[in-house]
Amino acid sequence: MTMPGAVASGGFIAPLERFTRAVNKVFAFVAGITVFVIMIFVLTAVITRYGFNKPLSELLDLTTFMLVFVFFLALAPALQNGSHIEVDLFDPLIPEKWHKAQRMIGKALTLLFASVLFFFVTRFFIDVVDVDELSFTMITVPLKYVYWIGPVGAAQFLLTAIVDIVRFAQLPPGQIAQFGASPTH
Secondary structure (H helix, E strand, O other), rough: OOOOOOOOOOOHHHHHHHHOOOOOHHHHHHHHHHHHHHHHHHHHHHHHHHOOOOHHHHHHHHHHHHHHHHHHHHHHHHHHHOOOOOOOOOOOOEEEEEEHHHHHHHHHHHHHHHHHHHHHHHHHHHHHHHHEEEOOOOOEEOOHHHHOHHHHHHHHHHHHHHHHHEEEEHOOOHHHHOOOOHHHH
């Protein structure tokens, strides 16, 4: 994506970019809170198990469900902020005039992955809803109440990938090196 906090103006993509940035901000915040709650639950489970010999397996079940939320909530913000995994080992070996094409191929592959992920996660969720499948845990929960976040998070990841590739395609050659790079690169 563009540099954090800078939403480029113009074009059909600007409203979609503003939307994805706003949603990604909320997703990142909720994912962070969820990780904090998971930490509290695990700490409580450890203290009750080893300190009082009273294991609370239900808390570990809840953390398992919450990890699903963390994963799908964090996908799009990670892509937007450049926190995702990039392989830049071969960048110095590729002539500079081909860098835009190389990065465009990477972004196209990310878009393809996002599309496939959205398709399969949504298909899986629809199957879970059709069967009304229950969890096999201490806390019996209809899995549709846990897995609904999958299609939502995958859709947001797909929208973020679309914005990313369109914005990258609009860049002049001089700004390619800075686009989407995480601050540590």
